[in-house]
Amino acid sequence: MAISLKTYTNRYLVIAILAIMAIWALLFYAVLMDEVYDNIDDGLKNQKIEIIREAYADPDIVNTTTFGINQFRIIPGTADENIDKNYFYNKEMYMPYDEEDEPYRILRTGFYTKDGKPYQLEIRTSTVEEDDFLINLAFSLAVLYVVIALSIIVINYVGLTKALRPFKLIMNGLGNYRFGDSKSFIPIESQVKEFDNLNKHIVQMIDQNEQIFEQQKRFIENASHELQTPLAVTVSKLDLLMDDQLLPEEPLSKIAEAKQSLLRLVGLNKSLLTLSRIDNKQYHEEEVVNFSELVMGLLDDFSDLIQFRELQIEVEGDGQFVTKYNGDLASILISNLLRNAIKYNTKGGILRIRLQRDRIEIANSSLGEALNPDYIFERFHKGSQDSQSNGLGLSIIRSIVDNYPTISVSYTYDEDLHVFSVNKASI
Template identity: 45%
Template sequence: MKVSLKYYTIKYLIMILLLIIAVWAGLFYAYILDEVHDNVDDGLRNRKIQIIKAVYLNPQLLKNNDFGFNEFKINSIREGDYKNKSRLYNKMYYMEYDDKDQPYRVLEADFIDQFKMHQRLVIRTSTVEEDELIYDLTTALVVLYVFLVISIVAVNGYLLNKAMRPFYLILDKLKKYQFGVPFSQEKQNFSITEFEELYVEINEMIERNELVFYQQKQFIENASHELQTPLAIVINKIDLLIQNENPDKKNLNFLTEVKNDLRRMVGLNKSLLMLSKIENSQFNKTSGVDFNWRISKLVENYEDFIEFKKVEVSIIEKGIFVADFNQDLADILLSNLLKNAVKYNNEEGTLNIIIENDRITFQNSGASVPLDKSKIFNRFYKQGSDHTSTGLGLSIIKTIIKQYPGWDIIYEFEDKMHYFILTKNKA
């Protein structure tokens, strides 16, 4: 799922922060535990010295063989068990008050009393429970983490919104920009150098694109108009030649073929010019278009052509197809779909135009084999040997549809019927 730059940054910041806090928490816990043990150990060593001194002054302490109020005991040991070094370790002892074992830090130290007997002094002191320490530490870290996350999200969100405001202004300008449509060139002063440079570069890029677009547009229009004139003159001269010279059948067929080729060039020239205008967004003006009414008018306008092909056309209205569309493009779109369905239909074939609220289907008979779905909307693609076709009709339809997000045109073949289905996004 795609997210904005702000949330993308915050997401990874939180993940990294969580990892850092987890590592820091482990090190912090080990450090605190080590400090606790050091302090306890220092206290135990100090008590050892004090108790041994007290034993020399009061021999009665040698009879303290169990842990009592002072939390130490002294027991006689054999000479072979005597050790010079003190030992420190952790041990669990049962506590009546809590009715469970509690952790203690224990120090063992061997010494020789004033009677030359070997004695073992064991001192214990209660320590902080590690599980409680972990719980308290975890609670503190969770609270700290939540506070940090909320603070970072709030501060980062505020700073990013403020810092990225110029970026969103530039992005909004790019979204609204269209070729051939005047755009705002008012100077903007940004406090961030990179955004200032980006804004300048985008303005310069738009100006270059506009210049190239204008030059291309002029070239296409000029070339198209320049070609139309000589083609029309040549066609007229061929007509005069056919009418005045009374050519034989062979020459007549030759001239007729040349004339048909020239007419095809005229159609090709017009189609290419139309494609260029559509792709260059020269049909920007839109309004509410009633496709039901326009289909009815087109069927009336093509009545002679339909009768010539002996095709039975039926308009089946199951809904009202109305959309915000350019009227000229709507006529071109529907006209090409209708001509395509009639031209490549069988003699005495059928054409059903099914109109629904969000879909128009052109269902027609024709070739008994399906067309190539992957190629039929490509330019100059022709399936068959029809030399009169420019191969641009369906390409123009697809190009028009691309100008309107949410619209689509698809081809299906079922029960020897060809389907061209025009759909729009639901309002």
């Protein structure tokens, strides 16, 4: 699932900061403890010098064999060349105040008195409790981490919201852009260099697409118009040939086949021209259209074809489906639906019309096989029922409702009936 840029950025920032602070805390703890012990050791070495000096001045000090107020003791030692070396270590010792063992830092060394006797000197001092210090440090860092993380999230949210505002406006502009209408995209000015470049590239891309679109539109319209005249002339001449009583039957049948192919080409040309006009949104005028009356009127126009197919007409309901729409498009839409329901009906089948105030259903009998709603509205898609179809009838319907979405058209399969529904769309 996609997430926003702010969430994506904050997630990685929070994780990265946690890792960085954890590593930094370990290093900080190690450096801090090294500095603490270094300072304590310097103090112990200083005490060592003072105690040895006092031993030279007062020989009785060597009798301090237990730790007392001065926190050192002197015990007889053995002659050794390393007697004056310093050895530091930590040790837990009982502390009466806390009534528990506490950590001490101890310096063990040695010296010789004036009369040359070797003695061992131990000096101790209370040091930090590393476990308590580590807990306190971890708690402090946790609080610091929370504060930093929340600060980054807030700053990042505010900063990115402001920085990404031009990007959101650009995306909204792209969402509102409609192919063939260059004014539907409004360029956005931005102080961010990347967004400004993105905006310029989008404008260039739209201009190029619009130029190509205009060229294609003019080509299709010009080609369709130029084809109409020679096709009409050719069909007329074929009609004249078919009226010639002197022609034998075999040439007449071939002429009829040629005429039928030309009529299909005429229909394809008209359908392509209609699609081009719809996609170019050349149907601007709107009026109040009563689709229920339009359906009944077109049924009368198709009455001869209905009788030829021996279809049973069932009209249910008397709802008046009224909405503002282009009259020509409404006629094309309903005409294509009725023609489709008649043409692909079974011999002697049912043509059911259901009229409601917000819905019109046009249903026809089927051979027990549902159509695929993912493909039936695609251009040049042909089913298995009629290989002579140009595959543009339902595509014109889809183009109408896509470009003029006051109404919508849907398909269902119910009780061996193909049902096409015209609905008032919620937009």
